[in-house]
Amino acid sequence: MTDYRTLRVALLGAGAVGSQVAGLLLRHGDELADRAGARLELAGIAVRTIDAPRDVELPAELFTTDAEALIVGADIVIELMGGIEPARTSMLQALASGADVVTANKALLATHGPEIFDAADQVGASVYYEAAAAGAIPIxxxxxxxxxxxxxxxxxxxxxxxxxxxxxxxxxxxxxxxxxxxxxxxxxxxxxxxxxxxxxxxxxxxxxxxxxxxxxxxxxxxxxxxxxxxxxxxxxxxxxxxxxxxxxxxxxxxxxxxxxxxxxxxxxxxxxxxxxxxxxxxxxxxxxxxxxxxxxxxxxxxxxxxxxxAGGVQTASAVLGDVVSAARRHIAGGVGVGESTRANLPILPIGRVTTRYQITLEVDDHAGVLATVAGILTEGRVSIATVEQTVLTEEEQGAPVARLVIGTHKALEQDLSDTVARLASSGVVERVVSVLRVEGD
Amino acid sequence: MTDYRTLRVALLGAGAVGSQVAGLLLRHGDELADRAGARLELAGIAVRTIDAPRDVELPAELFTTDAEALIVGADIVIELMGGIEPARTSMLQALASGADVVTANKALLATHGPEIFDAADQVGASVYYEAAAAGAIPIxxxxxxxxxxxxxxxxxxxxxxxxxxxxxxxxxxxxxxxxxxxxxxxxxxxxxxxxxxxxxxxxxxxxxxxxxxxxxxxxxxxxxxxxxxxxxxxxxxxxxxxxxxxxxxxxxxxxxxxxxxxxxxxxxxxxxxxxxxxxxxxxxxxxxxxxxxxxxxxxxxxxxxxxxxAGGVQTASAVLGDVVSAARRHIAGGVGVGESTRANLPILPIGRVTTRYQITLEVDDHAGVLATVAGILTEGRVSIATVEQTVLTEEEQGAPVARLVIGTHKALEQDLSDTVARLASSGVVERVVSVLRVEGD
The missing domain is CATH 3.30.360.10 (Dihydrodipicolinate Reductase; domain 2)
Structure with missing residues (x-):
């Protein structure tokens, strides 16, 4: 076996994903070392409860409840605790110490991403999160x-x-x-x-x-x-x-x-x-x-x-890919590549978005109703692409009811929701059954 | 605009992919700089014929026939000439000078990969080839x-x-x-x-x-x-x-x-x-x-x-992704990460592979033929999963012919090909119509 440099890996969390990550790290150690160009030593696993049941059998001596102590001296910290705290504090501690961080914590990145990426940039470390977006899918x-x-x-x-x-x-x-x-x-x-x-x-x-x-x-x-x-x-x-x-x-x-x-x-x-x-x-x-x-x-x-x-072992695959990437970067030297957010495009509120819609209504089934509905749509700048009308069984009161399924051309969400509100209060619409956007056509 | 460091990019080749790469580099320069953290200056485009027709209109002053001179001083060399030579020589020259190389040249990598990757390792440079395997698909x-x-x-x-x-x-x-x-x-x-x-x-x-x-x-x-x-x-x-x-x-x-x-x-x-x-x-x-x-x-x-x-502009997308990666690495510092080939698994010849097969035969349509065919298969260690027999229209000579479509269980390719040869010379098989492997079930 090649005489590789050893990198210390600290694992925080041993749930469905964490226990699989630990198991694979231990089982495929030699293989991973060959790929990373470095020996990945699992220094310990920080958990809340030492003797909780785990999906994978792991050496008892690896477990600790002291995440803070485990992070000290780690080259790579794998954060799989989930949630915001204490995950955030641990991640910031790890980055401050210069360790690279691998995480699947979408909640934390989506809420505190800039703080975390900034902390990484400060010390030239990297944050890897392939597992955060679509489980095992490389995206x-x-x-x-x-x-x-x-x-x-x-x-x-x-x-x-x-x-x-x-x-x-x-x-x-x-x-x-x-x-x-x-x-x-x-x-x-x-x-x-x-x-x-x-x-x-x-x-x-x-x-x-x-x-x-x-x-x-x-x-x-x-x-x-x-x-x-x-x-x-x-x-x-x-x-x-x-x-x-x-x-x-x-x-x-x-x-x-x-x-x-x-x-x-x-x-x-x-x-x-x-x-x-x-x-x-x-x-x-x-x-x-x-x-x-x-x-x-x-x-x-x-x-x-x-x-x-999703899935423990599937997500573990993505986590371990990131661990190998982090290890390769450690061996290669250089600083981590930060997130690219310089385009800084404005983000539109939903009201300013245009899509196609399918509106399903229950209307009074008498002459002129379709014309009234069409008029309200046109007035609201919602252009009709298709209409399908079905007469429903008569209601108890005796008034006949029809179902209208209206497909629209592209319309502004704000116009659409204003129009649907006007339809609902128009007197001819008994019920707005559903309003759904159409995507991908 | 942020005051980025400038990286010199040399482009070799201006065919279907190369001309699109040049066009996008020039058109989206500011955007790419923001993403790469470096200004990507297209230093020149080496071609065989300066005034050949191109898919994209490009500034005439960028063109040169002197690839060797263009490579000198380049930080990133994009090789899109295709073929083995002079692509190989240019790529080795670029790597020897410490430049990172981006290429879509599958023929060259598949035949001279080790030589090229070794040359990159020697100087700590990287070879990027996302465009070489499945066009625009990130694989x-x-x-x-x-x-x-x-x-x-x-x-x-x-x-x-x-x-x-x-x-x-x-x-x-x-x-x-x-x-x-x-x-x-x-x-x-x-x-x-x-x-x-x-x-x-x-x-x-x-x-x-x-x-x-x-x-x-x-x-x-x-x-x-x-x-x-x-x-x-x-x-x-x-x-x-x-x-x-x-x-x-x-x-x-x-x-x-x-x-x-x-x-x-x-x-x-x-x-x-x-x-x-x-x-x-x-x-x-x-x-x-x-x-x-x-x-x-x-x-x-x-x-x-x-x-x-495939496609010029689609493949150009993959090439430019690699150019941004190469630029980020230049800015981050550190050496390039080499190819991971240490597993060094043995490669089996086709005869040692097992798959399922579908064998289509034309056989004499008389009693006992199916038994003969089945016997030859069994003897050859090819196990039958399904058989479908269809009687074909009689041939001119008057001997009735049937078509047999045989689906096998998994069998060793060597056993299968020996068995098919034995079937062909068995006297009851008129013609081996086709032998196809079945994959993905």
Missing amino acids: IRPLRDSLAGDRVRRIMGIVNGTTNYILDRMDTEGAAFADVLSQAQALGFAEADPTADVEGYDAAQKAALLASLAFHTAVPLDAVHREGITGVDAAMIESARHAGYVIKLLAVCERIEDAAAGQQADAISVRVYPALVPRSHPLASVHGANNAVFVEAEAAGSLMFYGAG | IRPLRDSLAGDRVRRIMGIVNGTTNYILDRMDTEGAAFADVLSQAQALGFAEADPTADVEGYDAAQKAALLASLAFHTAVPLDAVHREGITGVDAAMIESARHAGYVIKLLAVCERIEDAAAGQQADAISVRVYPALVPRSHPLASVHGANNAVFVEAEAAGSLMFYGAG
Whole structure:
């Protein structure tokens, strides 16, 4: 075995991902040393509870509850504690000591990214976070490096496995949201508290990271428009299928000419919501808990990255790739390459975004209603592309009700929401059943 | 504009890719400087003929025929001349002077890779070649970096756009190979001399690069088994469709336990051939001239990378990403990270590979023939999974002929080819119509 220099690796956290990282580091040590050009010595694993049950059997002597002491003297610190604190404090301590940091902590990077990247720049260290955006799918390096000479126009990502699993089962089985969610919880595909997933918080964090990289602009989490999937019901999915669409929770990062402001300067929009995707689009075929990121770039054209978006051992693969990169940089010398955020593009609020929409209404079924509805849309600068009218069974009161499914041309979100409000209070609309954006066509 | 350090970039070659690279470098100079942290000054473009027609209009004063003089003093040299010489000499000159090299030259890397990477290591320079493997698709960094902590089990790649275009049109239109090829040539999807594409040479070069990265082993081009698609006819495609398959030219890079040698040490196999892919496999949906690389790794599971495999501006995107990476490294300092080839796994000859096969035979249609054929297969250690027999129209001589389509279980290539030879000379087999490997199921 070659006589490699030894690098000390400190692991913070031994949950689903951390325990797999430790196991692989110990099991494939020689192989990783050959690839990194350095021996990676697992100096210790900091945890809250020493004797908690772990997914992987690990030597007891590696465990400590003293993260602070473990970080001292480490060359590479792997932060897999999750959450904001104490992860933030530990990461800043590690960077201040000159260690490179590898993390999968999207919540921390999406909320305290600039502070952390600045801390790294101060000492010439690097922060690696391939595992933070789409689990095992290599998407950070492609955006940061491979596409660094191109101009990304648009990213559409299925970046949350839990919601894709739920929507996919609702689509294939016609099942109700609540039923699929509780089954997903039983199978371990969804957390006991599913809020972060089903309300789109997790996807919004990933969207912020992807948009920052793609547009070379710091994107704070609160600039990401976020809607979850709790409002998606079986009828919406059935209606989407009827129209040739599937409903997916999408993270959309878009570079747009700020036409609404009448100027030519580019701006960006970052948003997460359930959207109608044409069944012929590659993203429509992403099933189960898988993730995929579809990228449109000016020169490269359309690219897609597909794989497992979560899972302990899958995410561990991405973490270990970063550890090898960090080790190679240590051996090569030089300072870390900081984040590229100098483009500093303005971020548009959701109201300034244009997309196509599908509006489903229940209206009184009598002559002139369609004309009234069409008039309100036209007045609101929402142009109609398609209309489908279905007469529903009569309601108890005896007034006949029809369902209108209206597909629009591209419209400004602000115009659209104003128009929908006017429709709702128009007197002819009984109920606004749903308003969904259409993406990818 | 920030006061960046200036890096001198020398471009060698101004063909379909080179002219786009120059155009983008000039057009997006400020943007690229912000991303790279350095101003990228296009010092000149070395070409054979100054006034040849170009795809992009470029300042005449940039052109020179003196590549050697242009390289002197360059920080980054972009080699897009193609071919072995003078590309090799120029690249070695650039590396000797300490410049980083960016190239899309798969032929050169697949044949002289070790010499070039050694030259880079000597001076601590780097060679970047994201554009060499699948055009605009980021696959080099994912394999070299993102998956560096994992163990790649298998790569199946559609890495040649021309052959995928031809096979796809044969599949969707039932057209003949020669007809589609001449149309592809007329449309610019195939070269006037299509040998490099249709005989699999281009795919084999890319397979060597991908396998080297995936298995951390230098893979010489002559260790890649190569078969082209000129033998694929409309009948084979129709028969594949009937059995639920599509024929794709695949680059397969596989890590295997060397069971044939009775030992447990891993080995690898790298091969290019037309194969039957189940229609449900993600690679089956890769249409037209697109490329896709499907990767199976021990921890990460299945990943797929999809996009444009060729094209001037698409490939230029990958080249410019590398230029930005090279610039960042110059600014960060430190030496270049060399190729990781220390695993040095043995490369198996094709005879030692096991796959499934589909054998199509024309046999005499009389009692006992199937038993004879089955006996020869069993004797040859080829186990039958499925058989389909169709009686063909009688031949002129009056002897009835049947077609047998035999799907096998996994068998050793050597056993299979010996067995097919025995079938051919058995007296009951009129004609071996085709023998195809089945991949991806």
